[in-house]
Amino acid sequence: MKEQPASLIDTPVLHAGTVVVYFDPEPTDESSFGRATAMGPEVIDPRTHGWWAPITRQDGTVDLLPSTLIVGIA
Numbered sequence: 001m002k003e004q005p006a007s008l009i010d011t012p013v014l015h016a017g018t019v020v021v022y023f024d025p026e027p028t029d030e031s032s033f034g035r036a037t038a039m040g041p042e043v044i045d046p047r048t049h050g051w052w053a054p055i056t057r058q059d060g061t062v063d064l065l066p067s068t069l070i071v072g073i074a
Helices: none
Strands: 019-023 033-038 051-057 062-066 070-073
Touching: none
Parallel strands: none
Antiparallel strands: 019 033, 019 070, 033 051, 051 062
């Protein structure tokens, strides 16, 4: 049986309250970047090993943000 590759993330990067800066490909305002607050640790897709950040946006909406759009973690 072929062994699955290890996740790109060995330890969680996100914690509840972490600020995430992300590229917004369809911005509703003039900025191409947004800020959100992480709700907890990232979610890792067991099939692709890609990760998603559970976030709360500034308008209060909840979303899963793909790691490819994240440009900074504070």
